[in-house]
Amino acid sequence: xxxxxxxxxxxxxxxxxxxxxxxxxxxxxxxxxxxxxxxxxxxxxxxxxxxxxxxxxxxxxxxxxxxxxxxxxxxxxxxxxxxxxxxxxxxxxxxxxxxxxxxxxxxxxxxxxxxxxxxxxxxxxxxxxxxxxxxxxxxxxxxxxxxxxxxxxxxxxxxxxxxxxxxxxxxxxxxxxxxxxxxxxxxxxxxxxxxxxxxxxxxxxxxxxxxxxxxxxxxxxxxxxxxxxxxxxxxxxxxxxxxxxxxxxxxxxxxxxxxxxxxxxxxxxxxxxxxxxxxxxxxxxxxxxxxxxxxxxxxxxxxxxxxxxxxxxxxxxxxxxxxxxxxxxxxxxxxxxxxxxxxxxxx
Amino acid sequence: xxxxxxxxxxxxxxxxxxxxxxxxxxxxxxxxxxxxxxxxxxxxxxxxxxxxxxxxxxxxxxxxxxxxxxxxxxxxxxxxxxxxxxxxxxxxxxxxxxxxxxxxxxxxxxxxxxxxxxxxxxxxxxxxxxxxxxxxxxxxxxxxxxxxxxxxxxxxxxxxxxxxxxxxxxxxxxxxxxxxxxxxxxxxxxxxxxxxxxxxxxxxxxxxxxxxxxxxxxxxxxxxxxxxxxxxxxxxxxxxxxxxxxxxxxxxxxxxxxxxxxxxxxxxxxxxxxxxxxxxxxxxxxxxxxxxxxxxxxxxxxxxxxxxxxxxxxxxxxxxxxxxxxx
Numbered sequence: 001x002x003x004x005x006x007x008x009x010x011x012x013x014x015x016x017x018x019x020x021x022x023x024x025x026x027x028x029x030x031x032x033x034x035x036x037x038x039x040x041x042x043x044x045x046x047x048x049x050x051x052x053x054x055x056x057x058x059x060x061x062x063x064x065x066x067x068x069x070x071x072x073x074x075x076x077x078x079x080x081x082x083x084x085x086x087x088x089x090x091x092x093x094x095x096x097x098x099x100x101x102x103x104x105x106x107x108x109x110x111x112x113x114x115x116x117x118x119x120x121x122x123x124x125x126x127x128x129x130x131x132x133x134x135x136x137x138x139x140x141x142x143x144x145x146x147x148x149x150x151x152x153x154x155x156x157x158x159x160x161x162x163x164x165x166x167x168x169x170x171x172x173x174x175x176x177x178x179x180x181x182x183x184x185x186x187x188x189x190x191x192x193x194x195x196x197x198x199x200x201x202x203x204x205x206x207x208x209x210x211x212x213x214x215x216x217x218x219x220x221x222x223x224x225x226x227x228x229x230x231x232x233x234x235x236x237x238x239x240x241x242x243x244x245x246x247x248x249x250x251x252x253x254x255x256x257x258x259x260x261x262x263x264x265x266x267x268x269x270x271x272x273x274x275x276x277x278x279x280x281x282x283x284x285x286x287x288x289x290x291x292x293x294x295x296x297x298x299x300x301x302x303x304x305x306x307x308x309x310x311x312x313x314x315x316x317x318x319x320x321x322x323x324x325x326x327x328x329x330x331x332x333x334x335x336x337x338x339x340x341x342x343x344x345x346x347x
Numbered sequence: 348x349x350x351x352x353x354x355x356x357x358x359x360x361x362x363x364x365x366x367x368x369x370x371x372x373x374x375x376x377x378x379x380x381x382x383x384x385x386x387x388x389x390x391x392x393x394x395x396x397x398x399x400x401x402x403x404x405x406x407x408x409x410x411x412x413x414x415x416x417x418x419x420x421x422x423x424x425x426x427x428x429x430x431x432x433x434x435x436x437x438x439x440x441x442x443x444x445x446x447x448x449x450x451x452x453x454x455x456x457x458x459x460x461x462x463x464x465x466x467x468x469x470x471x472x473x474x475x476x477x478x479x480x481x482x483x484x485x486x487x488x489x490x491x492x493x494x495x496x497x498x499x500x501x502x503x504x505x506x507x508x509x510x511x512x513x514x515x516x517x518x519x520x521x522x523x524x525x526x527x528x529x530x531x532x533x534x535x536x537x538x539x540x541x542x543x544x545x546x547x548x549x550x551x552x553x554x555x556x557x558x559x560x561x562x563x564x565x566x567x568x569x570x571x572x573x574x575x576x577x578x579x580x581x582x583x584x585x586x587x588x589x590x591x592x593x594x595x596x597x598x599x600x601x602x603x604x605x606x607x608x609x610x611x612x613x614x615x616x617x618x619x620x621x622x623x624x625x626x627x628x629x630x631x632x633x634x635x636x637x638x639x640x641x642x643x644x645x646x647x648x649x650x651x652x653x654x655x656x657x658x659x660x661x662x663x664x665x666x667x668x669x670x671x672x673x674x
Contacts, residue, residue, distance in 0.1 A: 017577075021474045025485050028471060031545070032488050035503045036495075038513060042506065054516035165387035172380035180384060187395045189660040193606045193627055194653040197634050197646045198401030199394060201413050221390035251379040252367035256360045280496035282609040283627070287635050298498040302613055305502060312506065319502045326494045334487050337494075341550065342557040 036323070043316035046127045050312050061125035065090050067104050076121040077101065079113055088121065089113065130317035138314065140321070142293065143300040147279060150212045150296060155274040157220040159267055165221075166229035167255050171241060181230075188223045192284060203288055214288040215296075219278065225270045232266035233259060269340035272333065279326060297322045402653075405646035411639035418643070425647035446648060448621045449629035456540060456625060457604040464544045464551065464600060465593070471548070472555035473585070486556070490549035497609030500546045505529070505614055508538060529615055532622035539611045539623050546610060547603070551596050558592030559585070591669050598663040605655060626652055 049061040064073035074090035089101040101111045134140035208214035244254050282298050408418035433440025438447035508528040515525040528534050570580050608627035617624035634645025
């Protein structure tokens, strides 16, 4: 009886190991999502709040006040104990363990307060300027457009060219078919990382350096895509195609009007892969796109983090906007994506 | 939206219909296969097969000119330079010490990253394979970082690991000394391994989970009947039956780890010093980032790496075939 109750399968109460499993998974969720959530939370903080140590969870920004006779705004503090308890003062500077403070209402008088006797005045301040500033001060829209252009054009061409090749390999018999198929699949063994130098020559001889086409052309024939689509098209019965040919349909019509619509599930998987590949691509664009007008979002992010070590507020907001499109796609197509990847075994 | 897609789909069909019909009349229907193959083959030829052949040429010449005719033939000198070492175990005795440091770093990186990632993915997959509520949610959470771009991943962690970051605040809070995580060589190396596991693990969890779900349930039922304890089921049933999938996962992740670059480059830039410089970054630095550009050395280094990848890929093909036969 006892064993029956503690069996793992086909029972409906949780036992000890289930709770351990939940604990481990909870830790996993914290490690996986925590960093992303921290990024999103931080991206809404003011630069002053971002500079603060230790950082606070919520965007509770320190408050500042303009005082006559001081060029920069002074941080506001509330005195919580000691001689001046209850007063709200502005800090001029910190000297060791003491802070030199001033009452904004009475700027003549200087007060000395121990730093542990005061507490920063804070207010919830959601800094949307981090985001709006990206559009006015940085050329965010330009980078966004560059990335979108490359992603959309490359994906359309990838789907078109790879499905054409897959159609030929799945639905025709001709001499050399096996060799061609092997030739395409063999490119799996040659990742672009091993041919960077000569690829650079080819692309620069075509006059494509600093053009989005330098990223698009080399990327649109993929062994993964051809393989995925060919395997799927093999399952489409030839009788369907022959029936259409009897009705005088051209080969192009057979491909476009019969095979493509029937391959929709496999095409969708390839579209998602392609969008992911192109949107996230980094090394090759880094080599061929050197002028900031043609930067993709990834390149822009990379160059900003090098240049503006301190301007985290803009950098964080830009990072959030870069991960947003992929996150939205994932949120809506989660099941579909995970199934597609588990089945095809590619990323 | 749907109407627009439909209109574009129809428009594209009409656009190509006439020329394709004419091709079909002049070539005959059976030769249309080559027409359909042509764009793909052109691209593979121009951007994959031609570069492979040119790579050998670059590796045998020197100079900073990209045009093949302007380069000086040096035979195997580039390889000799790269391989000129007092002892391969000590990069300081090598003529190209940076290359060998990158090789060493890559070796350690591959061993640690692949080892720990597979272990963690396996644990996660085993847990997710249980009958627990919210399974789909947990699976999605583990997979989510896989979709993020490497640059985004690196910036997320850079923000956490910076000197005044939340991790150091946590260390402070727990009464421990704060660390400048990315400026200390050993910690920086730890974090590039950690971050790349974080970013890639979900993919392998998915594949392992698919492998686990393919194991028939009646094997376990039989074991339960015999009173086999759970840990014994794990080592005697689950792991042996999962071996083909594990093999595929291992080789796939090895191939990827050898080529690791993006998130590491953004996170540490290969530093401090050359503590986290991996092979691809060496190739990028030598061939593109520093002047004068040494295309010859970069090409030679990438050919050496291609050799390693070729061996790994052949292993992968063997593993996939084994999996297909057994699954």
